[in-house]
Amino acid sequence: MRKKERKEPVPAADAERDDELDALYRTFTETNLIPLWTQIDDLMPEQPTPRARPHVWRWSELYPLAQRAGDLVPVGRGGERRAIALANPGLGGRPYASPTLWAAIQYLGPHEVAPEHRHTQNAFRFIIEGEGVWTVVNGDPVAMRRGDFLLTPGWNWHGHQNVTETPMAWLDGLDIPLVHQTDSSFFEFGPAALTDTSTPERSRAERLWAHPGVQPVALLGERPSSPISAYRWEHTDRALADQLAIEAEGHPATAAPGHAAVRFSNPTTGRDVLPTIRAEFHRLRARKSTVVRREVGSSVWQVFSGRGTAVVGGIENRLEHGDIFVVPSWVEYEIHAEADLDLFRFSDAPVFEALHLYRELTGRESTE
Amino acid sequence: MRKKERKEPVPAADAERDDELDALYRTFTETNLIPLWTQIDDLMPEQPTPRARPHVWRWSELYPLAQRAGDLVPVGRGGERRAIALANPGLGGRPYASPTLWAAIQYLGPHEVAPEHRHTQNAFRFIIEGEGVWTVVNGDPVAMRRGDFLLTPGWNWHGHQNVTETPMAWLDGLDIPLVHQTDSSFFEFGPAALTDTSTPERSRAERLWAHPGVQPVALLGERPSSPISAYRWEHTDRALADQLAIEAEGHPATAAPGHAAVRFSNPTTGRDVLPTIRAEFHRLRARKSTVVRREVGSSVWQVFSGRGTAVVGGIENRLEHGDIFVVPSWVEYEIHAEADLDLFRFSDAPVFEALHLYRELTGRESTE
C-alpha cells in the first residue's frame, strides 16, 4: 500500500487571515462544530490505528489476584459477579480488552452463589480448569467443567453456584464495550436465589440441542444465538484430533499444516454462536505455526494447554497455561507451538461481517 | 371451508351455437389450444385432490422380493442399483411413491458392488436393519448400520459395496419424480470399481462435521445440503430418549405428549438436509397418538420398531417392523402406538416452503 502523504489542509496565510481563522474556529467551538480538515488524519486513517495495544495477562498472576478478591470481596446483589476485567493498557483505564470486547476472570468460592440477572450484553464462559460450578440459564442448570465453552446469550436469565468446597475461576467474555459505546444496554435483576439448584450432568438445552445435526421438531426455527448452552470439551477435543488425523491420512481438514481449528456454531443457522461474538478453538502441533494474519476487529486468546510464543505487532511473548492475550484490529500476528498447543479464541468478527466492514490479510505484507 | 359450487361455465345454447362451438373446439385442438373453462375444476381444485393414494407396503413382502431379485438380477453398470421402487397405485404405473418422491428397497448381496455414479437427484438411505455395506461418497467410505440415516446429495459421486457374507437391504429415498417431471436430471457414470474400498468405522465427513455445534474452520460456509454423510442411530436414539425424559421432568421438549420427534438438519444452515427432502424420526410411547394433521406435499413413513396403526384418509392400517406407507398431499392422517413405536419419515416439505406453497392443518376439520 502506498504510504499516505496528506498535505497541509490549510496553506500558509497572512496574519490577518490567521486571526480570522482563529475567530472562526472559536465560533465553531461555541456552536458545537468541528471542522473535518483538522481531524481527518485521526478520524479516517489509511488503515486501522488502534489505541488498544497487544498485551498479555499471565494466568500465574491473574489467578492469585482473583483468589485474593475471593477473600476480601463478597459476591452478591449489586456487584453481581466477582469478575475482574482485563483492561487494555491503550484504552485509558477502561475495563475493556479491546474497543468491543470484555474479558474477565470470574472467581466463585466454595458454596458461593452469584445471583440471577439478565442483560442485552451477550456472554460466554470458557473453563480453563476446575469444575463444580453450575450456571443456571433461564432456569436450566448447566455444569461448568474444564475445557467447556458455555453461552448466556443476550437477555437470558442467569446465575451461578459453586456446590463444592473448592473455588473455581474461569474466563468470561462479553460485548460490554460495544454495547456501552452504542448505548444499547438493558439490565434486569432476577431473584437473589437461584431458580433451580439441581446439579445435572447435562443441561436440558444440551439434551435438546447438542446432538450432531439432529434438532427437536418442537423447537425448530432460526434463533439469533445458539440454543446449545454448553459445548463440551470431549466434543471439541475429538473434532480437533479428527482434523489432525485426517490431515495425516492425506485429506484436507486443517486450517493450515499442523493447525486444527474449530468454530463453535449456532445449529439453527450454521453461523456464529452469538450475534456479536465468534468463538473458536485452535490446536497447533509442536513446532508448527499459524499463518501470519491481520484481521479487522479484535480477538482475545487464552492458552488452554501446552506452550509456545505469540508474535503480535512484532513483539514476541511466551505463552503458558491460562495466559490471555489480545490482538487489536489489523495488527499482524502469528503463534508458534513449542509443545502441542491448545488455544481458545474469541473475537468480534460477526459484527464486522454483519456490517460489511470485515477484511483480512494473510501472509506478510511486503514492505519495500 | 364452504363447499365449492361451481356453476356451469357454458350456458345452454341453441343447436346452431353448439355446432359453432364444436367447430371452435376442433380448431383449438388443431392449434394446440385448450380452454380453461372446461378444465378448471380438475386443474384448480378448492383443495388438493391427489391422484396418489394412501398405501402401505409390507416389509414382510418387500424383503423376500428383494432377495429374489438378488438371486436373479445382477447389479452393475447400466442398471446401476438393485433398487425396487414403491409405485403408488394411484400414479398409473409410474415408479413414484408420490408425485415428487421416490422410495425403494435396495438390496446388495454378499460382496456385491454397486458402481459409482452421480446425478442431480438428491438421495438418502435409511437403514432398517443389518450392516456390512459401505457407501463411498465423493471418495469417502461411509458405514451403513441399523438405524442410520445417510446422505448422498445431488451431484455427489457414490457407489456401494457389501463386504460381508450377508445380504443387506435398506430404504432409498430420492426426489426422482420431481426432477423427472421438471426436466432437471443430469447423470454421469463414474468408475466401475469403488475409489476407496476401506471400511472405517467413521467417515471423514463425520469426523469433520458430526460434532454437536462444532464446525471445521477450514471448510466453513453455507452449503445447500448437509455435509454430514451419516446421522448415526446412537445420536438419534439418544435425542428422542432425552425429549421424552425432559417431558417427564415437566419441561417442553416433545412434539406432542408422548410423541418425541427430531429433524435431521444441515449444520451449515440449520435447515433441511437436502434442498428437496425433509427427514425426521418420530417416537411414540405405547398408547399415544400423533395429532391429526394435513400437510401440503407428501410424505413416506417407515416403521423402525414397535407396532401400531396408521389412519390415513380415514383408512386404518396395522404397522409392523419395516412397513412403509405414503401420505399424499392434504390427506388427513394420524398414527397410534400399541407398543412403543419408532418411525422414520421423509417428505417434500422443503420444496413447498421454498416456493411459499406450504400449508398445514392440525386437528380435525369440522364438517358441519
Add this chain to the structure above:
Amino acid sequence: MRKKERKEPVPAADAERDDELDALYRTFTETNLIPLWTQIDDLMPEQPTPRARPHVWRWSELYPLAQRAGDLVPVGRGGERRAIALANPGLGGRPYASPTLWAAIQYLGPHEVAPEHRHTQNAFRFIIEGEGVWTVVNGDPVAMRRGDFLLTPGWNWHGHQNVTETPMAWLDGLDIPLVHQTDSSFFEFGPAALTDTSTPERSRAERLWAHPGVQPVALLGERPSSPISAYRWEHTDRALADQLAIEAEGHPATAAPGHAAVRFSNPTTGRDVLPTIRAEFHRLRARKSTVVRREVGSSVWQVFSGRGTAVVGGIENRLEHGDIFVVPSWVEYEIHAEADLDLFRFSDAPVFEALHLYRELTGRESTE
C-alpha cells in the same frame, strides 16, 4: 460431456431364469413395485430429455380464435375466465406450455366482467396491445395497458372488468402445471361482482410501491411476492433505452452487445416477482442476436414488437408481433432481430434456483 454408454442391466440368461424373472416382475406389479434397472434410462437421463417441444403459437391465429370464443362462450362464475391455454404438443393434450408453466390468451369483451376468486397459483398478465380493462387485486383496481406487466400473486383476490366498447386480449402466465402436479392447489370463490369498479390511472399498490428505491414505512417487510401490482411500460421502455444508450457511451449495461434486458423484481427482497415465476423484458437491436444458451427449466417468450427469428432446438421460426414460443428445459436457443425486436419472457427459473437444481450453459457445446 462424455457420451453415456449404458450397458445392459440384465445379462443374457438361460430360459429357466427368464421364466423366474418374468414371475418376479409379475409379482412386482401385483405388489405395486417397479425395478429401477428397467427404468433408469428414462428416469435419470444424462441430461434433460423434455417431452415438451419447442413450439410457436401465432398471434395472427390466437387473436381471431379468442375473438370467436368471445362470441360463443360467456364469461362468468364456474368457468371464471375466458382464457385459452397454449398446449405444448409434446405434453399429451394437457393445457400446459411446459411441465411447470401455463400460458394463455385471455379475452374480455366490451363491458364484460370476470368474477373475483383467489387461488394458490401465482399469476401475471402481460399486455401485448389494447387497454380499457381494470383488474381488481385485493380490492385495488389496476389499469391494464399496452406493454404493462401485472401481478396477481398466489392467494390474492382478483377479478377483471372491461369498461370500454372494445374487446381486449392479453397473455396470462401462471404456475398451474407445477401446482397441479404437486397437489398444492387451493381455490376460493369471491363475490360475483367486483369489489371496486372505479377506474383510477394508478392503483394504490403502485402509489405505495412503484417509486424507485422508495418504500412506505408503514408497510415495510419482506414479502414472498412483489407488492407492485403493475410494472408500467413507460418504465420498462425507458430502462431498456437507457441500457442501450449507456452501452453506446462505452459503459457496461447490456446483457450482450445490442441486447438490453431487464428483470421485473420484488422491491421488498430484490428477487423475483413471484416465488415460482421469473419475468423479464428483452430488447434486441436490428441485426443483433442473443448469446446461444441452454437453461434448466422452461421459458415462454412473446414478441411485443419488431420481427426476427428464433432458433430453438435447431429449428428456426419467424417471429412477428404477438407470437408466443416456448423453450423446453436444456434446449439450445438463440434469437435474432431483423428489425429492432422487443420480447417479453417468463420462466420457472426461481423454482430451480430455490431447489439448487438450476444450471445454464452459454455458447455452443462442442460436438466432436
Add this chain to the structure above:
Amino acid sequence: MRKKERKEPVPAADAERDDELDALYRTFTETNLIPLWTQIDDLMPEQPTPRARPHVWRWSELYPLAQRAGDLVPVGRGGERRAIALANPGLGGRPYASPTLWAAIQYLGPHEVAPEHRHTQNAFRFIIEGEGVWTVVNGDPVAMRRGDFLLTPGWNWHGHQNVTETPMAWLDGLDIPLVHQTDSSFFEFGPAALTDTSTPERSRAERLWAHPGVQPVALLGERPSSPISAYRWEHTDRALADQLAIEAEGHPATAAPGHAAVRFSNPTTGRDVLPTIRAEFHRLRARKSTVVRREVGSSVWQVFSGRGTAVVGGIENRLEHGDIFVVPSWVEYEIHAEADLDLFRFSDAPVFEALHLYRELTGRESTE
C-alpha cells in the same frame, strides 16, 4: 419498569480489611485489571444512559459559518472536504453527532473541486437547497439538487465539483464514529482531478437502477449497499403525497394519521441503503404529531421545509428550515407540525438490527 436498586457491592468492613482491599485494587491497576463490581452501574445500566445529548443546530447559524469557512479555508488534497461536523455537546469535544453517526455541513464554492478518495466509511448527502454540484462516484457524475438523497457507499471512489458561480452547501452523513471506535477505517487517495467532469442530468447508476421494480439483467445480484446513486426529490415527494392521498381515500398507507413516511431502500435486497445507516423522509400535515417513541440507537433529523417543534427528552425546540437535531439512544421524542412539515432522517438502526440489539417503544411509558 421497576426502578433499579443496586445494593452496595462491598459491605462495610473493618480498617484492616480496607487496607488490604486498597492494596488489592492497587495491584489490579498495576496488572491492568479492573473489577466489575465497581463499574457495573456505569457499564451495564438498566436502560441506555447516553452521554450524547439531544441538541439542535440552527441552519441560520450553520450556513453563515460554512460560508465563512469557504472564504478562509481552501478545499483540496489533505483536508479533502470543507465539511464542518456537528459535535454533540455530550461527547467531550469529539466531532460526533452521536456515538455512531457523523453529520456535517459541507460547503463547496463556485468552481471548487473536492478531490477523489475512497474509504470504508459509508456516506450519503442530503441536499437541503441549491444545485450545481456533481459528485463523481466510481467515475459516474451524479447531479446534486434540492431534496435529493445521494449515496457513496463504503470503498466507492468519489469527488465533487461545483460547476456554477454559486456556492452550495448540504448535509453529509457517515458512520465515522462507529468505524473509528471499532478500528475499521481504510482510506485511499484518488486522483486530484475528477475522473469525469461531465454534468449529465441523470447518472448512469440511476439510468441502470432507478426504475421502479425493474433491474438490469447484466448487473443482477445482492449488494450490501444500494446501487442507486441518487434518490430524486420528485420521487420522494410523490411517494409522500401518494400516501397522504391514499389515507384520505380511507386506505392504510401512512405511518400514523397525517404522518407519511418513506424509507430509502436497496433495490437488490429490499433492505437499508447502507449496511450501517437507515435513511427516511417524513411528512407531517399541519397540526399533526408523530407518535411518541424511544428507539435503541441514535438518529439525526433535518427540517427540509415547513415549521414545527420537536420534544426530545422532554425539552421542546422550535424547528425551522434546515435545522438539524439529534435524538440519542432511548430518549423519548415526538415531533409536531405547525405548518406542513417535511423532514429528512437518518439513523444507525441497521447496526442494531444486524446485531439483534434493536428495541423500540411507542407511546408514553407510565411513570407511576
